Amino acid sequence: KNQVEQSPQSLIILEGKNCTLQCNYTVSPFSNLRWYKQDTGRGPVSLTIMTFSENTKSNGRYTATLDADTKQSSLHITASQLSDSASYICVVSGSGGGADGLTFGKGTHLIIQP
């Protein structure tokens, strides 16, 4: 069964600190992996997309990594800001996913404290 597991479930850090969120998946065959940011009361917004051949991709202070061999991805946030407080969702696509080809993680809830 296709699964996407995210850790930690929740995380609290101080403003200015760095943090790393983890995503492990068992989706096969693999097509791509996306990280979404979901602000409270809003829909998810795509941060990065990574394909099989990509190891690292950055979007401002967000850096995603992918190890397709171990089926792990991480999202690193540098110099966190209060506006980074949100849920971060890992979504893996592949032909073994749902009708939309996607398997969603449950998300990591990140709180940045001043």
Next chain:
Amino acid sequence: NAGVTQTPKFRILKIGQSMTLQCAQDMNHNYMYWYRQDPGMGLKLIYYSVGAGITDKGEVPNGYNVSRSTTEDFPLRLELAAPSQTSVYFCASSDRTAASYGYTFGSGTRLTVV
């Protein structure tokens, strides 16, 4: 550029009542989707559409119906509301399959059934 617009943002229903959640997109996307997001859970696909006049079931379609008479609109109908349908509902659209091109999400409808 409005993107994906969902109405209403909040709604409280009594058990057995019916309602329609509205979704409209102005990007001329062929693919549209309805998801529900329960607390602490990943998004679950309810229904999707690959174009006007074409709809299909997702992972959790029971208790819902959809129609797609135009490219722009994709309403979700709840016929006999049940407490189990208390959730946040997200509509999304994509230019091609979400697995390859990702989504644009609406801001969600928070539904409570009492």
